Structure formats: C-alpha cells, structure tokens
Amino acid sequence: MFDATLMLTVLLTAVFVYTLVVSVRYVLYWSASYYFHHKCGGSARELPPGDPSDFTWHFLVPCRDEEVVIGETMTRLRERFPEAHVWVIDDDSDDSTGEIVAERAARDDRVHRLTRRRPDARVGKGAALNAAYRRLNAWLPEDADRTRHITCVIDADGDLEPGALELLASPRAFGDPELGAAQVGVRMRNAGDARPLVGQGTLANAYAHWLARMQDVEFSAINNGMQLLRERTKSVGLGGNGQFGRLSALDEIAGEDGAPWPPHALLEDYVCGLEMHLAGIKVIHVESTHVSQEGLVTTRRFLTQRTRWAQGNLQCLRYSYRLARSPRIPFTGHLETMYTFTQPLVAAVLAIIAVATAVTMAFGPYDDPQLSGYDFGRITLLGLAILLLSAVPIVLWGLRYRVHRYPGASWWHGLAWGVGLWLYAYHLIPVSLRALYRIARGRNGWAKTRRNAELTAVAAPTARED
Numbered sequence: 480m481f482d483a484t485l486m487l488t489v490l491l492t493a494v495f496v497y498t499l500v501v502s503v504r505y506v507l508y509w510s511a512s513y514y515f516h517h518k519c520g521g522s523a524r525e526l527p528p529g530d531p532s533d534f535t536w537h538f539l540v541p542c543r544d545e546e547v548v549i550g551e552t553m554t555r556l557r558e559r560f561p562e563a564h565v566w567v568i569d570d571d572s573d574d575s576t577g578e579i580v581a582e583r584a585a586r587d588d589r590v591h592r593l594t595r596r597r598p599d600a601r602v603g604k605g606a607a608l609n610a611a612y613r614r615l616n617a618w619l620p621e622d623a624d625r626t627r628h629i630t631c632v633i634d635a636d637g638d639l640e641p642g643a644l645e646l647l648a649s650p651r652a653f654g655d656p657e658l659g660a661a662q663v664g665v666r667m668r669n670a671g672d673a674r675p676l677v678g679q680g681t682l683a684n685a686y687a688h689w690l691a692r693m694q695d696v697e698f699s700a701i702n703n704g705m706q707l708l709r710e711r712t713k714s715v716g717l718g719g720n721g722q723f724g725r726l727s728a729l730d731e732i733a734g735e736d737g738a739p740w741p742p743h744a745l746l747e748d749y750v751c752g753l754e755m756h757l758a759g760i761k762v763i764h765v766e767s768t769h770v771s772q773e774g775l776v777t778t779r780r781f782l783t784q785r786t787r788w789a790q791g792n793l794q795c796l797r798y799s800y801r802l803a804r805s806p807r808i809p810f811t812g813h814l815e816t817m818y819t820f821t822q823p824l825v826a827a828v829l830a831i832i833a834v835a836t837a838v839t840m841a842f843g844p845y846d847d848p849q850l851s852g853y854d855f856g857r858i859t860l861l862g863l864a865i866l867l868l869s870a871v872p873i874v875l876w877g878l879r880y881r882v883h884r885y886p887g888a889s890w891w892h893g894l895a896w897g898v899g900l901w902l903y904a905y906h907l908i909p910v911s912l913r914a915l916y917r918i919a920r921g922r923n924g925w926a927k928t929r930r931n932a933e934l935t936a937v938a939a940p941t942a943r944e945d
Contacts, residue, residue, distance in 0.1 A: 494832050498865055501825055508708075508818055509872040515711065516704035516879060525767050529648030536563035536644060537615060537630045537726075541607040542580070543570040545635035550579050552635055553590060559641050561589075566615065568593045568607045571600035591618070604719065605740035605747030608632065612729060613737050628726040629653055632748065636773050637720050638668060643768040647723055652765060659728030659760035660752065663721040664703055667774035670695035675776045690781060691774030693903040696896055699769070700880040706764035714812040715762045716819070717752035721770035724751075728760050745923070746791030753798055753816070759807040782910055789823040789907070789914035790923070796820050823911035830908045873901040 538556050542549055549567065556565050567584075569577045569592065577594060584592040593614050595607060612630075619628070629647070633639060643663065647653055652661055669675055675687045709715045717724075729739040732754040739754070740747040755762050775781040795816075802808050802816055877897020881888050917923070 497829065497832060501829060502865060502868055504818065504825075505869065506872060508815075509704075509876075512701070512704035512708045513872065513875060513879065515707035516700070516883075526646045526649040526651050526765065528642075528645040529650060529652070529654045531560075531644035531648045532562065533627070533648055534653060535628045536560060537628065538563055538565045539568065539608055539611045539630055539632050540565060540635055540637075541568045541570060541604050541611075541632075542572060542576050542635045543601065543607075544572045544574045544576060546572070546574040546576045546579060548636040549576055550583070552633070552637060553580070553583050555638060556633070557587065557589065559639070560644055563644070564589050564591060566591045566593060566611050568595065568611050570595050570607045571597050603742055603744070603747065605738070605744055605750075606742040608740045608747065609736075609738040609742055612733070612739060615726075616737070625727040625730060626656065626725060630724045630726060630729065632719060632722040632724075633770065634720040634772055638771040639663075639721065640768045640770065643770075646765060646768045652763065653723070653725060655761075657761045658725065658763060659731075659755055660717060660722070660724040660762045661765050662706065662715060662717050662752075662762070663723070663765045664769035665698045665718060665720055666769050666771045667691055667695035667698065668771035669773050669776070687776035689899060690778075690903075691776055692896065693900055694774040695884075696877060696880045696900050697903075699884055700876050701900075703764075703766060703883075704876075704879075707766070709812075709815060710764055712811040712815040713809050714756060714815045715752065715764050717748045717755075717762065719748040720772055722748055722751075728755060731755075731758050731760060743923070744791065745787050745794055749791070750795065750798075753795070753802070756808060756812070757798075757801060757805050782906070782913070785906060785910040786913045786917070789910045790917055792820055792823050793914055793918060794923075822907065823914050826907045827911040827915050830912060870898075870901045873904055874898055876900055 538560075540549070540552065540556075553565055553567065556563065567580045567590065569580055571594075577592070580590070580592045584590045591614075593611055595610055599606070599610075615628075615630070619625075631639070640663075647661060647663075652658060670692045672691065673688055674684045675691060676684050679687075706715055724739075732751070733739040739751055741750045741754075744750045752762055775784060799817065799820065802813050808816075874894065874897030877895070877900050878890070878893040880896055881890070881893030885892070
C-alpha cells in the first residue's frame with residue numbers, strides 16, 4: 480500500500496539536503512564573484528594602452544539573414560578601425576544580406592565577403608567561423624607572422640567601443656606574447672530604451688524595457704564578476720561577441736580539420752576557450768573596454784536563446800574528464816567550470832523535486848499530522864528562508880550595477896534592479912527543462928536569435944527558430 484507520509488518524508492529530506500548543498504554552492508560562487516568585482520573591478524583593472532599598428536586586426540562577422548543590421552555594422556567597424564579587415568560570413572541568408580555585403584566589398588578592399596551555401600551552411604556559428612579561419616589562412620602570405628594577426632568575433636549587430644584596439648594591444652594584453660585570447664565586456668545598448676516595442680502598449684513596453692535592462696545587469700555586472708573570478712581560477716570564458724584570438728593560438732587548437740571552433744557545439748565560443756585552457760594557452764578578460772549588442776525584448780526569442788545556451792552548457796559536460804585530468808587546469812578551475820556546466824542540470828532537478836513534493840503534499844492521504852517529524856509551518860519557514868538566501872546575492876548585484884554603471888542613480892534604483900534581477904534569474908528553470916527535453920529528443924540544432932529590428936521591418940525574412 481502506498482504510504483504518502485513516508486513518501487513525503489523522503490521527498491522533504493531530499494529537498495532539504497539537495498537545496499542546502501545547492502544553496503551553499505550558489506552562495507560561495509556568487510560571493511567570490513561579487514568580492515572580485517568589488518575588489519578588482521573598475522579603475523583597478525585599467526590597462527595601459529598599446530599601439531594597435533603592432534598587429535593586423537581581423538573582424539569576423541558571421542551573418543544569417545542580417546539585412547537590417549549588417550550595413551551599419553560594417554560602416555561602424557570601418558570608420559572606427561580603418562586599418563582593420565572585416566570578414567563577413569554570409570551563411571546562406573535568405574534576405575539581402577549577401578547583396579549588401581557584396582556591394583560594400585566591391586568598393587572597399589578591407590571588407591571581405593565569404594559566401595556559404597547549404598548543405599554546408601546553416602549548421603552553426605562554429606562552422607561559419609571555421610570557414611572564415613580557413614579563408615583567412617588562404618589569403619595570408621605563407622611567411623606571415625601569425626603571432627601578429629589578431630581575430631575578433633563580432634555579432635552582426637555588435638558595436639565595439641572606440642579605442643578598444645589600443646587596450647587590446649596593451650603590454651598586459653596582446654602585447655604579452657604569452658596571451659592567446661581575450662574576452663572584452665558585453666553590454667546591452669538598448670537597456671535604457673523606455674519604448675523598445677514600437678506601436679505596442681505601455682505594459683508590453685514596460686516588460687520589454689525590464690527584460691533588456693536585466694540582460695544588461697546580467698552581462699555588465701554578474702558576468703563581469705564571474706570573469707574576474709575565473710581569472711583567479713584560470714578558467715576565463717570566451718563569448719560569441721567581442722572574442723579576440725591570436726591567430727597562432729587558434730592554430731594550436733585547430734587540429735587537422737582547421738577548426739578552432741567546434742562546428743557542432745551550441746556554445747562554440749565557450750568551447751573554443753576550453754580548448755585553449757587545455758592547450759595551456761593564456762586567456763584573459765578585458766574589463767576596461769566592451770562591445771555592445773541589443774538586449775532581447777520578447778519572451779519567445781529570449782527563451783530560445785537561453786535554451787540554446789543551457790543545452791550548450793550541458794554539452795560541455797563531456798569536457799569534465801579532460802579538465803579534471805589536465806595538469807594545466809588548477810583544481811579551482813575545474814570546480815568553476817563544473818559549476819558552469821551543471822547550472823542547467825541543478826536548476827532542472829530542483830524544479831522536479833519541488834513539484835513532486837508539492838504534489839505529494841497536496842494529494843497524499845496522511846495519517847500522521849506531523850508528517851513523521853515535519854511540520855508544515857516549519858517547512859514553510861524553511862522554504863522562505865531558502866528563498867531569501869537565494870535572493871540576497873542577486874539583489875546585491877543590482878546595487879553593484881548601480882555603482883559600476885550608473886553612479887548618479889539613486890540607491891532605490893539599484894535595489895529595484897536587484898529585485899528585478901532576482902525574479903529574472905528564475906528563467907533558468909524553464910530553459911533548463913527545455914534543454915533537457917531537447918537532449919532527450921536528440922534535437923541539437925542551432926537556433927539563430929532574431930534581431931529586434933525584425934519586429935518592425937516589413938516582410939523581413941528571419942531564420943527559423945529550431
């Protein structure tokens with residue numbers, strides 16, 4: 480006979496133990512990130528400028544149906560960094576992206592168009608970047624000093640801060656011959672846009688504004704703190720926008736296939752960084768400059784993007800053994816990467832056992848009113864205590880964001896951003912469950928994120944979200 484009281488006792492014990500372990504793990508990680516952001520962020524991390532002319536810079540811009548943004552991005556890169564080359568990879572776009580790039584390349588010898596066609600195209604960003612890497616190799620003379628050629632991956636809507644190359648050429652960045660790659664900060668340029676959804680109502684725009692703002696807090700404060708922690712654990716992550724790499728370092732991890740970016744990885748950028756760490760290549764985070772991009776302003780596109788990221792994190796679990804065995808990865812680096820890899824799994828398991836407990840409590844026939852030692856009041860208090868514990872570190876990031884980015888804003892603004900960020904953080908639960916579902920179904924396709932401008936562009940073709 481089914482004993483609901485025993486079942487609830489077991490479930491509550493599992494919830495308590497699991498939640499306690501997860502909470503301790505969570506508080507330790509974010510406390511360390513917050514500490515290094517507070518101690519080492521800002522002016523303490525300023526790099527002395529170097530001479531960009533000591534290097535040849537190559538911007539790699541993957542494009543798939545980007546007609547609404549690519550023209551402006553090419554113009555911006557060429558005006559701000561006139562000595563750099565811009566390599567635009569048209570990944571078999573259905574819109575006029577190819578024509579826009581071709582027209583610009585025809586009158587500018589530093590803009591290079593690389594056209595890909597199906598079935599080779601549209602299989603992932605990593606494959607597109609590898610095609611650009613091979614094309615760059617063919618274009619360079621055989622005697623080129625590959626230590627002096629620096630690539631930079633820029634999103635089709637990416638906006639790299641003026642003066643960035645001076646900082647990347649610093650003696651503490653690529654001026655250091657040991658450095659193989661660097662990731663700059665990322666910000667959302669539409670975080671302050673009060674009405675990001677043209678033609679829609681007040682509530683829809685308030686939500687869209689909040690969503691873009693939370694992404695900005697996440698990237699410019701939380702992710703920045705994570706990267707500063709990772710510098711101590713030797714596990715700095717590379718991202719898909721503002722990722723700089725020395726060509727000779729990319730050669731070391733490219734393998735016989737000439738593929739420094741894993742072609743089928745959903746997080747090809749982060750995995751590229753993992754391969755560099757495993758090869759003993761130095762990777763740093765450059766906080767003193769940044770690239771900006773558009774924050775997503777609709778739930779569907781946001782969840783599509785984050786599901787891909789969560790699934791990509793789970794894919795990275797295959798690196799656990801190599802990282803643990805590598806003499807080049809310190810123990811703290813292995814712990815940090817495992818925290819990153821397992822975040823979606825932890826969130827999904829927590830959600831599943833919480834739902835199972837709630838269902839058992841709601842529908843189980845109990846003979847023991849004390850539930851074998853568990854009192855409902857105490858359970859409720861414990862749940863509230865854990866909820867508060869999880870909220871405090873996140874809310875503090877809102878206050879830190881105010882100090883770091885908007886020092887003129889009131890303390891109440893920082894608190895409101897922090898509370899909003901706490902609510903925003905719960906998106907990890909649905910995207911983690913979706914990621915596990917996709918893995919179970921064998922769905923590993925790459926979903927290209929649509930641009931905000933496509934919401935209002937007339938008849939603008941967009942990539943289908945898998």
